[in-house]
Amino acid sequence: MFKRQLILEDGTIFAGDAHGSLQESTGEVVFNTGMTGYQEILSDPSYCGQIVTMTYPLIGNYGVNREDFETINPSIHGLVVREMCHVPSNFRSEESLDSFLKAKQIPAISNIDTRKLTKIIRKHGTMKGILTAAYAEGETPNHDVARLADVELMNDQVRRVSTIKPYVVPGRGKRIVLVDFGMKHGILRELTKRHCHVTVVPYHYTAEEILRLKPDGIMLTNGPGDPKDVPEAIAMIEQIIKGVPIFGICLGHQLLALACGADTEKMVFGHRGSNHPVKDLTTEKTYLTSQNHGYAVTLASLANTNLKLTQIALNDGSVEGIAHETYPAFSVQYHPESSPGPEDTSHLFDAFLTQIANHQSDTKERELCQSVQI
Numbered sequence: 001m002f003k004r005q006l007i008l009e010d011g012t013i014f015a016g017d018a019h020g021s022l023q024e025s026t027g028e029v030v031f032n033t034g035m036t037g038y039q040e041i042l043s044d045p046s047y048c049g050q051i052v053t054m055t056y057p058l059i060g061n062y063g064v065n066r067e068d069f070e071t072i073n074p075s076i077h078g079l080v081v082r083e084m085c086h087v088p089s090n091f092r093s094e095e096s097l098d099s100f101l102k103a104k105q106i107p108a109i110s111n112i113d114t115r116k117l118t119k120i121i122r123k124h125g126t127m128k129g130i131l132t133a134a135y136a137e138g139e140t141p142n143h144d145v146a147r148l149a150d151v152e153l154m155n156d157q158v159r160r161v162s163t164i165k166p167y168v169v170p171g172r173g174k175r176i177v178l179v180d181f182g183m184k185h186g187i188l189r190e191l192t193k194r195h196c197h198v199t200v201v202p203y204h205y206t207a208e209e210i211l212r213l214k215p216d217g218i219m220l221t222n223g224p225g226d227p228k229d230v231p232e233a234i235a236m237i238e239q240i241i242k243g244v245p246i247f248g249i250c251l252g253h254q255l256l257a258l259a260c261g262a263d264t265e266k267m268v269f270g271h272r273g274s275n276h277p278v279k280d281l282t283t284e285k286t287y288l289t290s291q292n293h294g295y296a297v298t299l300a301s302l303a304n305t306n307l308k309l310t311q312i313a314l315n316d317g318s319v320e321g322i323a324h325e326t327y328p329a330f331s332v333q334y335h336p337e338s339s340p341g342p343e344d345t346s347h348l349f350d351a352f353l354t355q356i357a358n359h360q361s362d363t364k365e366r367e368l369c370q371s372v373q374i
């Protein structure tokens, strides 16, 4: 068994067993509190460049299967677990987590005190970390905390994970243009389940290129990194918002907020897990949601915009949902597509289609009125 270390920016060193790729890796160390869902988490492009710690102590116990991937090529920089299960037991399992990590070149470490690590991150915020290259038992690793200070975290993750070329997933329903900032397949699944004709386009598509596709609605997906690193998308949204209904999820939500003049901020340790309670301020209902974000829309910044606050996180009061006062645009910070996590909020995809239908009948009525006046 090879060994490796996880070294944090503050100098803390955790020594454990090496799994997956044996190469060195650096990234922002974050934690996810989901008890299950490691396969979806590993393959969620929003984790591009991050080293994810699972707080649940046993990971890998139901293996890895064919259906639960959120993307084909994971871009996560590492996985940290307490105990790695090597003998999965589940009727859907097709391979062990370790063999999957090896195949996809993802480094992992086990047998470290993940509770201690999580407490450090909760107190001091997410920080840079290094998963050292694996070394044989008895050897001393070549670690250098000082080197970590010079490691620059990525700021071009969306470019790395977005589709290079547009593609179509045909359907007989509404024409949706899905702007891919690092799309989880769950979003596509929810739209195709509702028979949508989906055109997936790269993150840098301009308003003109998108409108040429004559969309009934535009979906802004989740994605990695700081929303302010994608200014071209903010400019695009500013232009399309007047004419076409928009639904934004996670990074898409943050980009919609920025395009409408609100601000975003980095959170101390973010929200990553499958049981985050969110309150819908219109219906007063509370939902359990799946979350994965390190940035949030700044609550106070909504005051100077045409955006209204529609949902809040019950754990910390942060912004979880917004809607435009005039245009048919709304968004949520969490994941209504679940994958992994509760499906309590999948009705938002139906709300999006209803919004499109209402917008189209309003437009028709307006055109009719105008032609009568003429």
Ligand SMILES: NC(=O)CC[C@H](N)C(=O)O
Pocket (backbone or CB within 6 Å): 046, 221, 222, 223, 224, 225, 226, 227, 249, 250, 251, 252, 292, 293, 294, 295, 296
């Ligand atoms: N899942 C996401 O889309 C995450 C959005 C953004 N990268 C954040 O961390 O806040």
